[in-house]
Amino acid sequence: MGYRSIAIDGPSGAGKSTLAKRLAQELGFLYVDTGAIYRTVGLAARRRGIDPSDAPAVGQMLPNLSIAMGYGEDGLQQMLLDGEDVTQAIRENEISRWASKVAALPVVRDFLLGMQRHAAQEHNVIMDGRDIGTVVLPQADLKIFLTAEAGARAERRCRELLERGQQADFEQVLREVVERDRRDMERETSPLRQADDAVVADTTGLNLEESFALLLEIIQNRLGDGEGRHE
Ligand code: DC
Secondary structure, three states: OOOOEEEEEOOOOOOHHHHHHHHHHHHOOEEEEHHHHHHHHHHHHHHHOOOOOOHHHHHHHHHHOOEEEEEOOOOOEEEEEOOEEOOOHHHOHHHHHHHHHHOOOHHHHHHHHHHHHHHHHHOOEEEEEOOHHHHHOOOOOEEEEEEOOHHHHHHHHHHHHHHOOOOOOHHHHHHHHHHHHHHHHHOOOOOOOOOOOOEEEEOOOOOHHHHHHHHHHHHHHHHOOOOOOOO
16 A cells, blocks of 8 residues: 555644644654745755845755755654754744745745655655645645634734744734735735645634644544554
8 A cells, every 4th residue: 555645734823733733743744844945945044144035046055955854752753954954943933034035036835846746755744734635645645724813823823932932023923824824825926825625724713632633533534543553
């Protein structure tokens, strides 16, 4: 039997990564966070002083970068940039903007496509992002479009930032969420959109446990208990 894949797409702050990580543990799948890969490219552009919207400049930078995805003993994804572990550095709020800008460039998306597909050829995966069901893994066994109202997502983002000891102003975070949604949905290349065959899960008003239960039910209905295991 081939490997199974579950694609989870949706706007930022819908809980994709937290939920996908837990689901992957539950099912014994590998969790692939594709946003982290775009964040790593954004971080690289920032460190090199390259305008993240300047396609030729970013395109020239790409072949000189070494970007690698690894997994720690805890099973969690780590990102390496030129050999340095940048797993934490890419989480800074500032990097979200850089990631969103480089992610709008076709040259960047093409460059990262093979790396994402490769992971799904060698493992059962739960992969989250914006274009997984539409572009990266159009043959995924299950596609989930995970969403929530912008206000609910901004609230969660604020809580996350505060937990990490970073500053969070709700109005500003909400503005950023709305702006990032717009940029992710309006870009020409691989915009964020729901795949025609995706199941929609709206987590507005649901807490983490409730959201988790909802997704697990969707997955079990579609894939059956434990059927995805390759061993
Ligand atoms: O999920 P995230 O916030 O870590 O993603 C960072 C940025 O990368 C976000 O603005 C959207 C972009 N992204 C993308 O365009 N395609 C993906 N598959 C994943 C993320």
